[in-house]
Amino acid sequence: MTTSPFSRRRALQLIGLAGGAAVLGPVLAACGSSDGARALAGNAPVSGRFDGVTLKLLVNQPHVTSFRDVLAPAWKTASGGDLDVTAAPYDQLTSKQILDVQSGTGEFDVFDYFYFGLGDLVDAGALTDLTAWIDTNKDKIDVAGYLPSIYDPYTLLGGKRYGLPYDGDVHILFYNAELLDRYKVEPPKTWDEYDAVSAKITTDARGSAYGAIVSGQQVPMILGCSFINRLTGYGGELVDANGKPALTSDAAIAAANHLVAVAPSALPTPLQIGFDQANQAFLSGQGALLDTWTDMALRAEDPTASKIAGRWGAVSLPVGGTNTTPRTALDAGFGLGISTAAKNPDAAAAFVVWATAAAQNLSVSSTAGAGIDPIRGAVLGADGYAKVVTKAIGPIREGLGGHPLVWPKEAGAPKLLQDLVDQLALAIAGSQTVEQSLGNAQSSWEKSLT
Amino acid sequence: MSRRVPLWLALPAVAGLLLFLVYPTGYLIALAITHSSLAHPLRSFSGADNFSSALASAAFVPSLWRSTVFAVLATVATTTLGLALAVLLRARGTKFGVVGALLLLPLVTAPVLIGVAWKLLLAPVGGGFAQTFSAIGLGGFNPLGSGVGAFLVILLIHVWQWTPFAVLISFAALGVVRPELLESARIDGAGAWRTFSTVVWPAIAPTQWAVAVLELVIGYKVFDLIVVITAGGPGFATTLSPYAIYQTGLRGSFDMGTAAAQTLIFAAVVGAVATIVTGARARALKAEGS
Numbered sequence: 001m002t003t004s005p006f007s008r009r010r011a012l013q014l015i016g017l018a019g020g021a022a023v024l025g026p027v028l029a030a031c032g033s034s035d036g037a038r039a040l041a042g043n044a045p046v047s048g049r050f051d052g053v054t055l056k057l058l059v060n061q062p063h064v065t066s067f068r069d070v071l072a073p074a075w076k077t078a079s080g081g082d083l084d085v086t087a088a089p090y091d092q093l094t095s096k097q098i099l100d101v102q103s104g105t106g107e108f109d110v111f112d113y114f115y116f117g118l119g120d121l122v123d124a125g126a127l128t129d130l131t132a133w134i135d136t137n138k139d140k141i142d143v144a145g146y147l148p149s150i151y152d153p154y155t156l157l158g159g160k161r162y163g164l165p166y167d168g169d170v171h172i173l174f175y176n177a178e179l180l181d182r183y184k185v186e187p188p189k190t191w192d193e194y195d196a197v198s199a200k201i202t203t204d205a206r207g208s209a210y211g212a213i214v215s216g217q218q219v220p221m222i223l224g225c226s227f228i229n230r231l232t233g234y235g236g237e238l239v240d241a242n243g244k245p246a247l248t249s250d251a252a253i254a255a256a257n258h259l260v261a262v263a264p265s266a267l268p269t270p271l272q273i274g275f276d277q278a279n280q281a282f283l284s285g286q287g288a289l290l291d292t293w294t295d296m297a298l299r300a301e302d303p304t305a306s307k308i309a310g311r312w313g314a315v316s317l318p319v320g321g322t323n324t325t326p327r328t329a330l331d332a333g334f335g336l337g338i339s340t341a342a343k344n345p346d347a348a349a350a351f352v353v354w355a356t357a358a359a360q361n362l363s364v365s366s367t368a369g370a371g372i373d374p375i376r377g378a379v380l381g382a383d384g385y386a387k388v389v390t391k392a393i394g395p396i397r398e399g400l401g402g403h404p405l406v407w408p409k410e411a412g413a414p415k416l417l418q419d420l421v422d423q424l425a426l427a428i429a430g431s432q433t434v435e436q437s438l439g440n441a442q443s444s445w446e447k448s449l450t
Numbered sequence: 451m452s453r454r455v456p457l458w459l460a461l462p463a464v465a466g467l468l469l470f471l472v473y474p475t476g477y478l479i480a481l482a483i484t485h486s487s488l489a490h491p492l493r494s495f496s497g498a499d500n501f502s503s504a505l506a507s508a509a510f511v512p513s514l515w516r517s518t519v520f521a522v523l524a525t526v527a528t529t530t531l532g533l534a535l536a537v538l539l540r541a542r543g544t545k546f547g548v549v550g551a552l553l554l555l556p557l558v559t560a561p562v563l564i565g566v567a568w569k570l571l572l573a574p575v576g577g578g579f580a581q582t583f584s585a586i587g588l589g590g591f592n593p594l595g596s597g598v599g600a601f602l603v604i605l606l607i608h609v610w611q612w613t614p615f616a617v618l619i620s621f622a623a624l625g626v627v628r629p630e631l632l633e634s635a636r637i638d639g640a641g642a643w644r645t646f647s648t649v650v651w652p653a654i655a656p657t658q659w660a661v662a663v664l665e666l667v668i669g670y671k672v673f674d675l676i677v678v679i680t681a682g683g684p685g686f687a688t689t690l691s692p693y694a695i696y697q698t699g700l701r702g703s704f705d706m707g708t709a710a711a712q713t714l715i716f717a718a719v720v721g722a723v724a725t726i727v728t729g730a731r732a733r734a735l736k737a738e739g740s
Contacts, residue, residue, distance in 0.1 A: 091701065099488065218683050269595035269684070271683050272592075272683075281575065418701065423508075
């Protein structure tokens with residue numbers, strides 16, 4: 001006798017399982033999470049002594065030096081308090097911050113947060129509302145001193161403020177002056193010139209160097225930056241004035257086409273190139289052109305980390321198409337916020353004010369390897385800062401002092417950006433056309449934004 | 451005469467089942483049928499929305515097919531190579547020996563270390579193999595630069611890592627083949643292949659099928675190598691289902707509801723393929739026995 005694998009008993013088991021699940025879902029949903037919104041009182045301190053208090057910080061990996069080596073000793077002197085710094089990889093930072101609060105662990109007091117993750121963090125109830133506290137202490141915090149180009153984008157969401165700016169990230173174009181001289185080419189002012197320089201150096205160097213380093217790792221902070229740098233160059237926007245996605249504009253298509261077209265002459269292989277690989281290749285003299293964060297100026301000039309010290313230069317990001325005005329974007333960028341689960345909110349508040357003050361911002365912005373850029377006008381205009389970033393000061397001031405493109409930061413923005421870079425990666429890999437990729441990304445963005 | 455066993459004696463087992471099987475499974479199902487994000491799990495009932503969203507994902511649906519191809523290729527390669535190496539080791543004697551121990555090294559090395567090591571070796575500029583590629587006229591060769599190349603590299607590394615597992619089990623299984631049967635076959639003039647197919651294989655077939663099922667499941671679970679070496683790229687070429695689910699739940703969207711639905715769909719696919727393989731095993735063993 002043969003027996004069917006789908007016996008009556010098995011069928012009843014499956015029906016029972018499905019029925020149980022149908023009942024379980026709503027029941028558990030009723031026990032689901034709730035918002036943990038918390039606001040800091042207006043009379044919370046902006047300074048003070050915190051002897052014996054240890055603040056726990058969850059920070060972006062490349063910022064560890066700034067917190068641990070520069071700010072921690074100075075904070076100890078200034079307040080008597082200690083800093084316990086935990087680093088998270090840049091592609092896991094926002095999720096770890098949400099999990100810290102949502103899991104109930106509540107280990108950290110201060111979050112070093114991506115501004116484009118602000119909406120998700122607020123939606124998760126992970127960041128304390130600082131609106132009243134900032135409004136009450138505007139002068140003591142010296143709010144007017146923050147760069148206008150980044151203050152609102154980094155801290156404001158839905159009319160409320162959730163942090164203070166910490167790292168004013170924009171990109172400029174760095175070049176290896178020695179390679180450009182050797183192959184008799186000039187720093188590019190347009191993306192077409194960039195292509196020509198890249199192709200000539202890669203061809204003539206025959207594998208000993210590459211004309212361009214294109215960072216294409218499939219995460220928003222890397223490939224997203226590379227695309228958006230070109231998008232601003234061609235005069236495009238991510239969303240138009242009405243808030244509608246503009247990913248199928250001529251500028252967007254030109255930007256994505258540029259990423260695809262430059263790949264053959266770029267350091268192999270753009271989709272494998274992340275932050276560390278790009279920096280290492282540029283600093284070791286393997287690549288001639290790299291659009292990256294402005295703190296590269298300090299790294300490039302540091303002879304202990306760079307083989308091109310004194311032999312590099314920087315210009316504003318190239319332009320293309322009909323656009324003739326260079327413009328950068330707020331590529332990544334960080335604020336300091338207070339966790340809603342903070343065990344020492346007063347000390348955290350005082351620390352956030354202190355760490356984003358001009359003196360500390362100048363200190364970390366002037367430290368090689370700290371990975372921090374100016375967030376205050378006083379620092380951007382300071383001679384001390386100009387002295388350490390040397391040849392890059394012009395494009396840095398032009399970028400941060402201008403009107404850089406702001407990335408989306410509403411709840412769900414990281415997903416939109418991930419959708420965009422996923423589609424761009426397919427185009428770069430040759431799996432689909434640029435138009436298909438941007439069309440798919442546009443559809444995804446329209447579903448969420450309109 | 452039958453003895454009644456008090457029901458409470460089953461409590462530890464029942465408690466274990468509730469804690470480690472029923473609750474996690476129930477929670478997973480609940481996530482799959484509710485609007486759930488990392489920040490707000492179990493927010494509200496969503497019906498089948500998460501399953502629709504899972505099936506509409508550009509990364510997930512192709513990853514099911516990709517994972518199946520990967521797992522099947524990996525199973526065939528690891529099981530075959532493992533058995534071949536075990537036979538060679540057994541030919542040297544009954545002891546596993548130093549060579550056998552060395553063979554096990556990839557198995558006992560942390561997968562993240564394996565990934566980092568291979569990534570450094572395969573880096574197109576400055577990587578450990580870059581000079582070798584140049585020396586044989588393949589300067590600039592970058593196997594991770596293309597979709598097919600990256601998929602094959604991950605497959606190769608996985609096979610390198612998990613073949614020792616098959617070697618270990620197969621070596622032990624070969625120990626149950628009775629020497630007098632091998633001796634009889636030799637006296638009867640059977641060659642190596644005939645001896646293997648008619649004497650050795652029937653004895654070790656049940657074990658080999660078990661190894662195949664285990665390797666299949668292991669092949670479906672590959673995650674760490676992808677995170678370290680390719681991050682699912684280029685494009686989605688190495689985005690296998692576990693990585694796609696991780697991306698949905700913990701990167702970018704933090705959409706735990708859809709990630710849970712994807713997990714259930716993936717589990718159904720793995721279950722279906724595993725059922726086919728175990729069915730084939732049952733038929734094969736029955737045929738061997740008849």
